[in-house]
Amino acid sequence: MDEELQRSLGEVARAARERLGLTQAQVAQKVGLVPGVYGRIERGDMMPSVPSLRRISIVLGISSDALMGVSPSQVAATVDEAPPAENLSPELRRILHQLRTWTPKRLKVLSKVLTVLASSFED
Known part of the structure; x- marks a missing residue:
């Protein structure tokens, strides 16, 4: 399960990065990671820490839910909202x-x- 999540997260991150026309090195620099580490994340060889995941989400302009493959029908948008x-x-x-x-x-x-x-x- 963890390997599948890592692979999926990397694929989504790569697609979002390419959509923005950025290189891995550019994203890594904006996120505050070494380019090789960011490359491992995109290849699905490494799971980012929660703070790094947040920064990746912000830099790529994509929700962390989307990066982790969580659909809106699976979770509530806020803690005040009822579960799906x-x-x-x-x-x-x-x-x-x-x-x-x-x-x-x-x-x-x-x-x-x-x-x-x-x-x-x-x-």
């Missing part, structure tokens, strides 16, 4: 759909009810 519906059971999707229309006061009451229910199931 495809990861949820049909029952939970129906409940969430209904709850999105509730007022904060109703949600607070439901939260208290759920807390009581959850504690009764722990026995």
